[in-house]
Amino acid sequence: MPSRKGEAGDGAGPALLQLRGVSRTYGERQALHPLDLEVPAGTCTALFGHNGSGKSTLLRIAGGRDEPTTGTALFDGKVIDEDDPEVRARVAVVGDTVACYPDLSVRDHLRLITVAHDVADAEGWIDRVLADRRLGGHAHHLPGALSSGQLQAFLLAAALVRPRDLLVLDEPEQRLDPESRRRLGALLIGEKEDGVAVLLATHQADLARAVADRVVALEDGKVVASGDPATVLDQLGGHQ
Ligand SMILES: Nc1ncnc2c1ncn2[C@@H]1O[C@H](COP(=O)(O)OP(=O)(O)OP(=O)(O)O)[C@@H](O)[C@H]1O
Known part of the structure; x- marks a missing residue:
């Protein structure tokens, strides 16, 4: 992966991501009740829950895209602020949309990201990430010409061509075919081996079982439940 600006640590210190008493209210609607969550470097936590259970709300706070109504969200010991250059440099978020320029190709989008993050040997990284995500034949396409699954792979690629110590993903398995889902699992295991802290929301029990240390x-x-994947997923029936 492109060299990181910060060091994730060896996992022995405080968790890279720490949410303490975090809640979020939208008007009258309490989308998140106060909760604590920690994601140490080199580990993966998977959020499970039905539509509207609060997963995306929690991910937005963890990625610095929203602020909690109460409580504190810390990245590497500091309150998460999307405008903090360190957060921008070290936290990569895969959401369900990306700010696309309709006239720029897939490769040009990825180039812009590598320039913003000062990535060495950018073209080499872009080629590798495109190939790994099975987008090699689409590098010169405009985003509007991608299928929904290819667009999902592109969203993932945008996070992978840049350095990261925390990777936040909102249902990254959506719209991927079985082979791309298998690669996604392998990718997330590789991220952990590289020391990245991974927080994802997923509806796929198999993915959580394969990659998560905690569900x-x-x-x-x-x-409503928290612990090792087998225990929690069995408790939930494993088929949410
Ligand atoms: N910007 C917003 N304004 C008002 N209510 C919101 C907003 N964002 C989310 N909510 C509400 O907060 C609750 C949690 O939504 P959230 O998107 O976090 O759920 P989710 O678990 O990610 O669902 P899904 O699996 O469908 O993506 C829902 O009731 C939703 O309607």
């Missing part, structure tokens, strides 16, 4: 189940914005 947190949410229901109506509350944590």
Whole structure:
């Protein structure tokens, strides 16, 4: 992966991501009740829950794209602020949209990201990430010409051509075919081996079993189960 600007540590110190008493209210709606969550470097936590259970809300806070109504969200010991250059440099977020320029190709988008993050040997990284995501034949296409699964792979590629110590992903398995899903699992295991802290929301129990060290189940914005994947997923019936 492109060299990181910060060091993730060896996992022995405080967790890279720490949420303490974090809640989020939208008007009258309590999307998240106060919760604590820690994701150490080199580990993966998977959020599980039905539509509307609060997963994306939690991910937005963890990625610095939203602020908690109460509580504190810390990245590497500092309050997460999207405008903090360190957060921008070290936290990569894979959401369900990307700010696309309709006239720029897939490769040009990825180039812009590598320039912003000062990545050495950018073209080499871009080629590798495109090939790994099975987008090699689409480098010169415009985003509007991608299928929904290819667009999902492109969103992932945008996070992978840049350095990162925390990777936040919102249902990255959506719209991927079986081979791309298999590669996604292998990718996330590789991220952990590289010392990256991974936080993802998923509806796919198999993915959580394969990559997560911890599963947190949410229901109506509350944590209803938390622990090792086998225990929590069995408790949930393993088929949410
Ligand atoms: N910007 C917003 N304004 C008002 N309510 C919101 C907003 N964002 C989310 N909500 C509400 O907060 C609750 C949690 O939504 P959230 O998107 O976090 O759920 P989710 O678990 O990610 O769902 P899904 O699996 O469908 O993506 C929902 O009831 C939703 O309607």
